[in-house]
Amino acid sequence: MKVFFHALSPTLESLSAVSGSHPSSNSSRLAVETRRLTRVYKTRRETTTALHDVDLEVEQGELFGVLGPNGAGKTTLIKILVTLLLPTSGEAFVDSLDVVRDYKRLRNRIAMVSGGEQAGYGVLKVREQLWMFSQFYGMDSKAARRRIDELLDRLGLAEAGNKEITSLSSGMRQKMNLVRGLMTDPRVLFLDEPTVALDVGAARDVRSEVQRWMAEDPTRTVILTTHYMQEADELCDRVAIVNRGRIVAEGAPRTLKASVDEDVIVDLQLDPGTPLLDRLRAIEGVGAASVREEDGVDRFSLLLADDAVLPRVMTTVEGAGRRVSGLVRRQPTLEDAFVKLVGRSMTEEEAG
Amino acid sequence: MGVAVARQLSGYRAAVLLGWAVSSNWTRPILFIAYSLLRPVSMALILAVMYTVITGNAAATRPYLAFLIIGTAFWSFIQEGVSEFANGILEDRGRYHILKYAYIAPLGFPIYLVGRATSKLASAAASVVIVLLVGAFALHLGINPLQIDYPLLVAACLLAFVSVIAFAITFSTMLLAGRDTNGYGDIIAQFLYLFSGAIFPISVLPGPIAWIASLSPLPYWLELCRRAILHARVYQMFPNMSDGEVLLRLVVATAGTVLLGYILFRFTDRRARRLGHIDMEVNW
Ligand SMILES: Nc1ncnc2c1ncn2[C@@H]1O[C@H](COP(=O)(O)OP(=O)(O)OP(=O)(O)O)[C@@H](O)[C@H]1O
Ligand SMILES: [Mg+2]
Numbered sequence: 001m002k003v004f005f006h007a008l009s010p011t012l013e014s015l016s017a018v019s020g021s022h023p024s025s026n027s028s029r030l031a032v033e034t035r036r037l038t039r040v041y042k043t044r045r046e047t048t049t050a051l052h053d054v055d056l057e058v059e060q061g062e063l064f065g066v067l068g069p070n071g072a073g074k075t076t077l078i079k080i081l082v083t084l085l086l087p088t089s090g091e092a093f094v095d096s097l098d099v100v101r102d103y104k105r106l107r108n109r110i111a112m113v114s115g116g117e118q119a120g121y122g123v124l125k126v127r128e129q130l131w132m133f134s135q136f137y138g139m140d141s142k143a144a145r146r147r148i149d150e151l152l153d154r155l156g157l158a159e160a161g162n163k164e165i166t167s168l169s170s171g172m173r174q175k176m177n178l179v180r181g182l183m184t185d186p187r188v189l190f191l192d193e194p195t196v197a198l199d200v201g202a203a204r205d206v207r208s209e210v211q212r213w214m215a216e217d218p219t220r221t222v223i224l225t226t227h228y229m230q231e232a233d234e235l236c237d238r239v240a241i242v243n244r245g246r247i248v249a250e251g252a253p254r255t256l257k258a259s260v261d262e263d264v265i266v267d268l269q270l271d272p273g274t275p276l277l278d279r280l281r282a283i284e285g286v287g288a289a290s291v292r293e294e295d296g297v298d299r300f301s302l303l304l305a306d307d308a309v310l311p312r313v314m315t316t317v318e319g320a321g322r323r324v325s326g327l328v329r330r331q332p333t334l335e336d337a338f339v340k341l342v343g344r345s346m347t348e349e350e351a352g
Numbered sequence: 353m354g355v356a357v358a359r360q361l362s363g364y365r366a367a368v369l370l371g372w373a374v375s376s377n378w379t380r381p382i383l384f385i386a387y388s389l390l391r392p393v394s395m396a397l398i399l400a401v402m403y404t405v406i407t408g409n410a411a412a413t414r415p416y417l418a419f420l421i422i423g424t425a426f427w428s429f430i431q432e433g434v435s436e437f438a439n440g441i442l443e444d445r446g447r448y449h450i451l452k453y454a455y456i457a458p459l460g461f462p463i464y465l466v467g468r469a470t471s472k473l474a475s476a477a478a479s480v481v482i483v484l485l486v487g488a489f490a491l492h493l494g495i496n497p498l499q500i501d502y503p504l505l506v507a508a509c510l511l512a513f514v515s516v517i518a519f520a521i522t523f524s525t526m527l528l529a530g531r532d533t534n535g536y537g538d539i540i541a542q543f544l545y546l547f548s549g550a551i552f553p554i555s556v557l558p559g560p561i562a563w564i565a566s567l568s569p570l571p572y573w574l575e576l577c578r579r580a581i582l583h584a585r586v587y588q589m590f591p592n593m594s595d596g597e598v599l600l601r602l603v604v605a606t607a608g609t610v611l612l613g614y615i616l617f618r619f620t621d622r623r624a625r626r627l628g629h630i631d632m633e634v635n636w
Contacts, residue, residue, distance in 0.1 A: 084628075085625060085626075086622070107456055110456070120448060132367075135365065135459075136366060137363075180453070
């Protein structure tokens with residue numbers, strides 16, 4: 001029966017290629033491909049376009065980051081790719097399978113983990129819970145137990161494995177959920193904000209485990225969403241920056257940062273006083289400006305066309321009667337790239 | 353193929369264990385047994401007392417007591433079946449936030465749902481036997497295990513089992529559309545109670561409702577259970593039909609339920625994905 005099944009599958013593949021369910025032939029090594037992917041949410045009160053004509057290509061073996069502020073559409077994108085939600089229009093393929101038409105076959109090849117939620121059955125022990133899911137994925141029972149032990153061990157949960165999950169800290173629970181995603185060895189693993197609300201140490205454990213898991217097999221792919229700039233920068237091979245349902249830039253973190261290389265980036269610390277942001281933005285040569293309050297001081301980030309702009313900035317600051325408590329020139333970050341592309345900081349975008 | 357079936361089976365087995373751990377095995381089996389025993393038995397006894405008060409237990413009405421008790425006995429199967437499917441799916445979404453992960457797993461979603469409800473169905477089957485025993489010994493219904501028409505009973509119950517599961521899968525998936533659908537499983541089970549001929553023949557219902565009830569497999573199933581157990585010594589809902597005719601109606605009604613259930617499930621499942629119901633934030 002198994003032989004028959006295998007002999008049949010190439011025919012099925014070629015059939016679907018003829019019927020057009022396959023993406024373009026040069027994309028056979030693409031782990032994810034979307035074409036004009038659009039998703040609209042309609043509620044009684046409003047209509048939200050969460051994704052707007054998103055074109056995305058992620059190659060096999062990539063650790064790909066989707067970076068954007070709250071409400072950018074990151075979770076919506078993941079939900080569509082894992083067959084939980086249908087797109088309103090456009091197409092999406094994961095591991096060359098159409099997420100709408102081929103969703104049943106696709107489910108054998110993917111897994112998803114969302115951070116920041118307390119998923120799980122309180123009465124079950126960690127190992128029981130994970131084993132149960134391994135069975136939903138059709139894993140051999142013994143092999144699954146071995147794999148679960150190995151992964152729990154690596155994430156420092158070997159002892160917690162025999163505890164009921166209600167007795168776990170939220171960080172441990174999030175790690176347990178990561179194990180659920182990793183253990184079935186999916187072709188493409190989707191992680192929706194896997195480190196959100198984790199302390200520094202736990203977040204580092206999660207990141208390094210994801211990297212190690214990818215290194216085990218170079219054809220594995222991870223799509224990870226985050227709104228931590230630094231995480232995307234350190235972890236991802238490539239990043240798509242999304243804002244309000246659109247991809248505003250895409251590339252390796254280094255390339256994205258290079259887009260602000262020409263600019264002079266200045267961090268300016270001011271004691272509290274009259275609002276200044278709009279006046280700074282109005283200065284000729286100021287590419288973008290953002291501000292955040294920290295420890296009672298305003299920290300402005302400015303993208304300047306060149307050094308000659310700085311005196312004009314200082315004149316404006318003094319004119320407003322604000323006192324400068326610090327001034328540094330620094331290397332560009334992804335945040336700067338975001339600010340330059342969108343014109344506002346992520347925090348401002350989130351504030352709406 | 354064989355491999356695929358084996359994988360679905362091991363997934364089913366895990367879902368059964370899950371249902372047992374989460375829904376049935378409240379922490380102490382004693383409690384669980386008390387619940388699956390006391391509820392159906394007390395329901396049967398209440399009906400028996402009501403019957404006695406109203407009829408004075410006149411000999412001529414004894415077949416109606418048998419009608420009542422056998423109907424109630426088998427009813428717990430519907431009660432537990434329908435409500436457990438509904439409770440399971442809604443709990444998995446609203447309380448445990450796990451439904452989306454089960455949904456996108458390779459295990460077929462209907463198989464997951466059946467597995468999740470299996471332990472409750474099994475305990476419901478135990479309730480059926482217990483109430484029948486109470487009927488036989490405490491109420492002297494004259495049930496003789498050696499005279500039961502087992503082939504007819506088993507055939508009728510298998511068909512009913514298929515219908516109830518088809519209905520419960522579809523109905524529970526439909527409940528995903530609401531944010532406040534907790535408890536709807538029990539309500540709909542009560543509602544079906546009216547149509548099923550469990551405590552009174554469907555012919556006493558108002559015309560259109562009786563007609564709808566006659567399309568459902570439930571009255572035919574209960575009728576066959578009664579006839580298989582007590583033959584002519586029980587009040588009959590369809591005195592003009594032979595056993596074969598009732599069975600045929602049950603087959604047709606079951607086929608209709610399964611077909612309709614399948615079509616509706618396909619539609620509901622797709623709608624749930626279109627509208628994002630599977631991981632919707634709900635009031636819990
Ligand atoms: N079920 C829904 N019904 C209506 N609108 C929705 C629904 N889900 C998401 N939205 C809207 O779609 C947009 C994108 O939401 P989404 O959850 O995809 O963003 P996100 O990038 O994941 O944000 P976050 O960082 O907060 O998780 C938001 O404006 C959100 O309000
Ligand atoms: Mg999100």
